[in-house]
Amino acid sequence: MEILLGLLDAISRWAIPVFLVGVPAVALARGVKIYPAFIEGAKDGLQVGLRIVPYLVAILAAVGAFRGAGAMDRFAAWLEPLLDPLGVPASVLPLFLVRPLSGSGATGLLAELIRSEGPDSLAARIGAVVNGSTETTFYVLAVYFGAIGITRYRHAIPAALAAEAAGIVASIVVVRLVFGG
């Protein structure tokens, strides 16, 4: 396990530098005009970046208003009695709700859980696993569909939320099994 983790750590630190140098090196060897190719690609990237701005503004403003008004806290208070019998600490609940909406928000809540309950508490462990095993669904939706101008999402939201919910349930079950409590 130690060796595997070390290897994974090395991959995540070296992958980008190796990619940044390796790709142009191979391309040069194959006779690609690398500089004009890069510029062409970068132009496309720039356009995509500008195209997603309105989609991001729409979703982040709505999420900001929802959280700022205290709707999130209210929601968490309602759900608390439901989760208590399942052995889920109430303190992780806000993290479950924030996770699909805001990546930095969820990271902030996890940091707070680690600080207040200790890094090896059940709540902080569940929070850590949820944070690592799920994504900021609504951000991904806004960016990916925004880039190509899709406004009819069809089943994307229910399917993505089903994945998110499954990730949360699996996190709770696995953490309780592995670490007890």
Added chain:
Amino acid sequence: MGIVWFLLLALGLAAAMAGGDVEGFTKGALDGAGGAVTLAIGLVGMLALWSGLLRIAQEAGLTALLARAVAPLMRRLFPEVPKDHPAIAAMTLNMAANALGLGNAATPIGLDAMEKLQTLNQRRDTATDAMVLFLVINASSVQIVPATVVALRAAGGAAAPADVVGPTLLATLVSTVVGIAAAKILAPLWPQRAPALGVEP
């Protein structure tokens, strides 16, 4: 999406009226809008860098090489995308980058994949089955090492900061499998050629 968007705003306002924080509502909306632009500006430079590099990789035939390696899996997941279509190569690359935790690299490549999927789309404002499935796989995060989480735990003084890696991998696998199943099962309920007043979320 319009309904979800409106619900977030309406529920926020309802909470504000029911003894919540009205100033917080306004501040949240304005900060969110400002934050979106800051976020996008940060993203633009990254997108340009990776898109440029990706173009080099494409012209050198590297992306096609990777795509051929995982073609059988991709063909089962995305049967409606022709097997030699450039979207397959871009999606493969995106998933590989995500698995390695290279989120910075994965997003631009993922957006490139979306643009390529869009070339197969008959209705340009409506997501195709392949787009939704690809998005759900992205949103369920198949990351091998949750670097941020491990770093946070280490900073908080955990006995073994990386001991959540195994459970995380298991949970992320469950969420990805459920996501793929949900995307496949739900697709016929939201037909792509739905009438204008359909059940669009």
